[in-house]
Amino acid sequence: MLRPLNLLFLLVPPVFWAGNAVVGRMAAGTIPPLTLNFVRWFLALLLLLPFVWNNLKRDWPLLKKHWVLMAVTAFLSITTYNALQYLALTTSSAINITLITSAGPIFTLLIGRLFFGSQISRPATVGAIISIVGVVWVLVRGNLDNVAGIHFVPGDLFMLLAVALWALYAWVLRKRPQSISIYSAFAAQIVLGSLFAFPMMLAELSFGSYAPIYFNLKLLAILLYVVTCPALLAYICWQQAVARTGTELPMFFQNLTPIFAALLSVALLGEHPEGYHVVALVLIVLGIVLANRKQNTK
Template sequence: MISTTPSGTRPNWLTLFLLTFPPLCWAGNAIVGRLAIGAVPPITLNFARWVFAGLLLAPYAWRGVVAHRATLRQNLGVITAMGVLSIASYNALQYLALTTSTPINVTLIGASMPLFLLLVGVIFFRERVAGWHVAGAALCLVGVSLVLVRGQLSRLVQFDFVPGDLFMLVATITWSGYTWLLRKNRPAVPLTVLLFAQIVMGVIVSLPFTVWELTVEHQVVHWSGKVVAIMLYVATTPSLLAYFAWDRAIARAGAHLPVFFITLTPVFAALLSTLLLGEWPHWYHAAGLVTIVAGIWLGQRA
């Protein structure tokens, strides 16, 4: 539960802010990713995002990296896997998704994370599930399907999906794998040290793909004030500030309540898309959101 003041009558507004701020940042990241189309190639945007974020984090993390270098060395394989799944894969796939899909669709598919967490846990980590979990996952699947087919069941039969939506599905699966690694095999190092180590490994893995995009695909960065602002935003707000706010929110509110606040991301994305991009949400977005939230609530009842 959200902690209260001693009188027990008012919520802790700092906890509410910490729970709400990251979804707003992640929605903004989807909007900015959409605005970057044609100006910055998606894989290059992800690479630049984490290079800048790593440089900003380095002064705060470096002493910890040196102090915990033995632990980092022992867990190099796990840290590399985390960097590949989160830094190199999830974020790059999200920007790729935004080249053909909308921020509302992308964030709604991402909000179905509990479904894929359940599937990855059962398949790869031998987790046992209860009937409530299965029912909640089924509702999430219905909500995601509504978004994928845009309310037209004929698309489901014809497998007529937008490529960006499928990219986001893959991204959601990679993040689920990262989450399970973090839960089961998290190295015993401070948050700043772990994040910095993941960024380093993710950037190293991303480098050849970035080179391929710029040389083989002949895509270019069209530098401008807008591009600089985009890179500054993605390197700071959704990458570092949201990450630390989310960590503090989980520490204050527990593991279960934040799951529901994640579903604010598509709500914020819909509002920002309408205001900044002129992309209005449709009925199936609302239906998908309600169904996904219901599935999360059902699966988290225990």
């Protein structure tokens, strides 16, 4: 039986990540998506630095030695993933986005097989196929007639690209030397990722057709949430959950994100889940459960 504290660490990340999708949807029209991504991580860095400064000083020689790895992982995660997610939320719903995101473990399996020589067991293959069907079911809005039309909401495609890049990030991150602390690597990735995101924000503000940004109570509340909850607290709780319960259980709890997103969307956005959302969620979760089964040995 799970201890209450462990259960808290397991539940906080999917709740905050679901909230990130909902708040990102609320931010559409208030602040441009690439600008939101840069401001989020820049402010998160300011909050994080006092707590990790000693780790950074200690790990600085190793961080310099492995700067290419740090730069690649920063670009794949900090620079692109959330930027694409916020961009996706300008045209797609929070429920759709979190359902597509929940297929991340399947993308991880496929990218590992295609580019890193990782073997996929038969249950994992079946699970991958089932989960992909679930993702496709979201993309076609539960109507197979949409397959022939190949007319998807742009946000869904942005999110598919984001999930693929995150899966690639997960594989590249495995090359991180264990001698570099997780928190030093995280801070270094935020620094580099923010540097990469800065010119993207400038280009968006210069050439994008977005309304001027007005700093009001709504925008301040959005920034307060995305900086403190999904960017920092969810990450810290995730690390604690992995340390206390292992790697598998937190992954399954991560798949609660679409459920929390659906509840929050109803409460805050007035977006109600459709029947195809339920079908897709069942397929995605079933696929992930199968993909994580170990083959029986005789």
